[in-house]
Each structure stands twice: as C-alpha cells, then as structure tokens.
Ligand SMILES: [Zn+2]
C-alpha cells in the first residue's frame with residue numbers, strides 16, 4: 325500500500341489532482357500525468373482521460389481500446405473525486421491487493437469473485453493451509469510449473485465452497501488471464517464473466533470461455549495507487565501518537 329503522505333500532489337490547472345505524480349512540462353501538475361488539458365503534451369504521450377481536447381492538436385483520444393483510466397474518471401461536476409474508480413477498476417484493484425498475499429516467487433496472482441457487486445470470495449496463489457510456502461521451502465517445479473501452490477482462482481473458489489457461498493452468475497476479477505485449468509474451474513463453478521488486465525502463457529482459457537459463453541473483458545492495468553489522503557479529509561484525523569514521517573503505514 326502506498327502511504328498517503330507520498331501521494332500528495334499540487335492542484336492542476338483544471339482543478340483536478342494528478343493520481344500518478346507525473347509532472348506536466350509547464351511546471352503545472354497534469355491531472356492524470358497524461359495529455360495535459362492546458363494544451364501542452366505530457367511526456368508520457370498517453371491519452372488524456374479527462375476527456376478534454378488539447379487545443380494544439382497534440383495528444384488526444386487516440387487509444388482504440390477502452391482503457392482503465394477511461395473507466396476511472398468520474399466527472400467532478402457530481403462533486404466526486406476524479407479518481408473514484410468504476411466498479412470494474414475497484415474490483416480489479418482488490419484483486420491486485422489480494423495478489424500481495426501470494427507465496428510463489430514465480431508469479432503473484434489475485435482473484436476476486438463478485439456477485440451483484442458483492443465480494444463473495446478472494447484468493448491468491450498460495451500453498452495449501454498448513455503447508456510450506458515456496459518462499460520458505462522453494463518451488464516444486466513439474467513440467468515448468470510450480471505445483472506447490474493452488475492458483476488464485478482455485479483458492480477463491482475453494483474459499484467460497486468452504487463457506488457455502490453461491491458463485492453462479494458471478495464475475496471473476498483476476499490479475500491475469502486464467503490458466504486452462506482455472507478457466508475450466510471458473511466455468512464449472514458458474515462464473516459468467518471474467519475481467520483481466522494481463523496475459524498468461526500457454527492457456528486455452530479464451531477458447532473455453534467462448535465455448536461456455538463466458539464474457540471475457542480485457543482492461544489495462546489499474547494504477548498502482550490507493551487514494552487515501554488522511555491528512556486532507558476534514559473529518560478524519562491521524563492518531564496523534566503516530567503522526568510523524570516514519571509511522572508504520574508504509575511498512576509491513
Ligand atoms: Zn512456487
């Protein structure tokens with residue numbers, strides 16, 4: 325998790341706040357670190373998710389595929405922060421958070437199973453309960469794959485099963501394209517939609533999803549930032565005895 329003290333930014337010319345921390349060449353802070361609505365082009369060369377058009381003709385809406393940033397922007401006219409995520413981005417970021425618990429150094433994967441905007445279950449790739457972790461005892465590699473851990477999707481399905489929770493009709497938010505086995509397990513569990521932001525090698529997931537009529541949505545990776553500005557929320561106060569620059573919010 326990123327400490328709120330490290331994500332404070334100066335106001336941009338639009339009044340929006342840059343969630344990326346990238347700086348516009350004008351010295352003003354670009355609202356997102358992408359194409360600057362002042363008319364100058366941000367060095368990233370990416371598309372401006374504010375929807376504002378650059379008067380110079382540079383930059384602009386050039387991406388054909390809908391990006392996560394497009395989905396994230398909530399117009400401030402409603403009085404909401406511009407970083408307020410869409411539901412898809414919200415659950416993908418939860419999947420990213422789940423992946424932080426992964427115990428295999430070969431890959432970190434997270435999965436969140438959601439029904440009717442309700443988190444039913446979460447999982448990450450990790451060993452069986454009570455068994456040694458890859459990080460402590462090493463990976464068990466068979467045919468090029470570590471078999472010590474269950475994959476995130478399987479662990480999420482197993483968690484739901486242990487608690488008797490319904491998965492029929494649910495959506496799986498996964499940090500990466502499921503492997504063939506996980507794809508089949510998701511389908512058999514009744515998952516009807518899968519949302520991912522990165523690929524996985526040698527998987528037949530898309531073929532099986534197509535056969536089963538499961539909707540597959542590819543999005544770009546959400547920003548790796550959690551927006552929580554405790555210092556500037558008017559009704560929230562940091563604990564007084566932890567209010568210094570070395571408090572524990574940035575450490576494990
Ligand atoms: Zn491993």
Ligand SMILES: [Zn+2]
Nearest residue numbers: 475502503506
């Ligand atoms: Zn898998």
